[in-house]
Amino acid sequence: MERYFKKIEEHLASLDPETLSRLNDISSERIYPKGSFLLEAGNICRHSFFMLEGTARKYSLHDGKEITTEFYFKDDIAVSFRSYGLQIPSEEYIEAVEDCKVSITDYYQYEALKKESLQIATLDLLIMEYYALWLEEKLYQQRTMDATERYVSLLNKNTEIIQQMKVGHIASYLGVSFETLSRIRKRLSA
Amino acid sequence: MERYFKKIEEHLASLDPETLSRLNDISSERIYPKGSFLLEAGNICRHSFFMLEGTARKYSLHDGKEITTEFYFKDDIAVSFRSYGLQIPSEEYIEAVEDCKVSITDYYQYEALKKESLQIATLDLLIMEYYALWLEEKLYQQRTMDATERYVSLLNKNTEIIQQMKVGHIASYLGVSFETLSRIRKRLSA
DNA sequence: GAAATAAATTGACCTAGGTCAAATAAGGAA
DNA sequence: TTCCTTATTTGACCTAGGTCAATTTATTTC
Structure with a gap:
């Protein structure tokens, strides 16, 4: 790219x-x-x-x-x-x-x-x-990729998105529910 | 289109x-x-x-x-x-x-x-x-759309694909396993 | 046309991620 | 600061669709 x-x-x-x-x-x-x-x-x-x-x-x-x-x-x-x-x-x-x-x-x-x-x-x-x-x-x-992999990939490429956008918006962008993204973030930060 | x-x-x-x-x-x-x-x-x-x-x-x-x-x-x-x-x-x-x-x-x-x-x-x-x-x-x-809706949509737009291509190829094109597509087809034809 | 190979169907079972609901947390407005 | 609204987290539960395995059905190939 x-x-x-x-x-x-x-x-x-x-x-x-x-x-x-x-x-x-x-x-x-x-x-x-x-x-x-x-x-x-x-x-x-x-x-x-x-x-x-x-x-x-x-x-x-x-x-x-x-x-x-x-x-x-x-x-x-x-x-x-x-x-x-x-x-x-x-x-x-x-x-x-x-x-x-x-x-x-x-x-x-x-x-x-x-x-x-x-x-x-x-x-x-x-x-x-x-x-x-x-x-x-x-x-x-x-x-x-599964939801976690997609999130990590986004995290690596576009740090700014994660910092500036709401969880709900990132979730729908990744094609998962915001509840699921919330859980993914918890797991990753643990 | x-x-x-x-x-x-x-x-x-x-x-x-x-x-x-x-x-x-x-x-x-x-x-x-x-x-x-x-x-x-x-x-x-x-x-x-x-x-x-x-x-x-x-x-x-x-x-x-x-x-x-x-x-x-x-x-x-x-x-x-x-x-x-x-x-x-x-x-x-x-x-x-x-x-x-x-x-x-x-x-x-x-x-x-x-x-x-x-x-x-x-x-x-x-x-x-x-x-x-x-x-x-x-x-x-x-x-x-769920798998069935995607299949029906393809069916409506591209009859030729359904006729000429293998189930397995259509399945991966639709993003489902071929077993699932087989079941979808059965349900629809019933 | 029979044997061999590949494709499709069907059943049993499992899991990622969805939905619904309740509980916190975090921004804004006043 | 306090109230109100909007986001986020967390838990309980459920389902679409995946995986694995066994048949059945088509296609090739000889």
Whole structure:
């Protein structure tokens, strides 16, 4: 996965100034206070959110329960991919876990830019590939690891998640009940 | 998902003849007999395989057991995405379930083409987005449906899988043991 | 077509993790 | 600080689906 970050960084570094300024032209900054929503279910995700400061999470509701699908930190891109890509109403919420400063980019303006600029299309492709890799990894872990292993794996990779997010949100992210995660944590700390 | 197919088809229809011929230039046909491998774990996935005829499946080994991750039919693109994208040794096998006729495209030649042609880069992006959408859907089903519901869902969407693939392969694809799937099938047919 | 091999079914039993409910603990508001 | 609300922990119990083993049924192969 780190190799992919590298690919993306290299590509970003190679962008010419004009392309960068065009990207900049279609973005604007905004602050979302803690507890507010960058996106609510039912609305179409018309923007992507590049995280400048703060933390957020994405979740959906199933049988009245929240399923956290992703956590966002500095430099992550928050978006409900399905809603954004198809421009259909979202099933997901994106919530500011703490105050967030984000750079917002409009879907249509970005799409237009992608049609004109190979550099941007390539950037988008790299980001997409990274996301697919991440999804594959998640699916594989879900299949092959038990709840404790998944938690430990998350613990090793993303210490910040464990420190900043609620047990209930981490639990649904890992695909276990919060009671079970509570027990896992107890066992591990003993 | 169908809406995405449409997007891809429209884009394909819009490709200019020169781009198409360049795509054609870097592709070649090949037959894989039933039981043979389009890709074996340990090797780098240096090609993508566009299915012209036959059926195939992708799987990995975990604790000596096969986990089927994808089935391929006519017009599908078979590739071990992680190995292909990063050009690292594959953890996955792609096996011809029956005799397969495929159109093979070389990774490096395709990458070169993507760097020159916005149309190709865009095509690749659309395919990538479709794959990510498919992975998201799979992950969501895994979280929210029990084994029977997942089987019925597969049954409704891909009758061909049920008809052509072995129970054991379908079971690992659904994330259940083959004994459990056998019982599910019995219950449903009763 | 018979023997050999692989796949699928069925039964008995077990466990990871879910659910429900009660008890603490920890943040916020006032 | 105290009250109120929201999270977390802990216990008791339950179930979906896993594992192991024995058959039965299909497929190959000769």
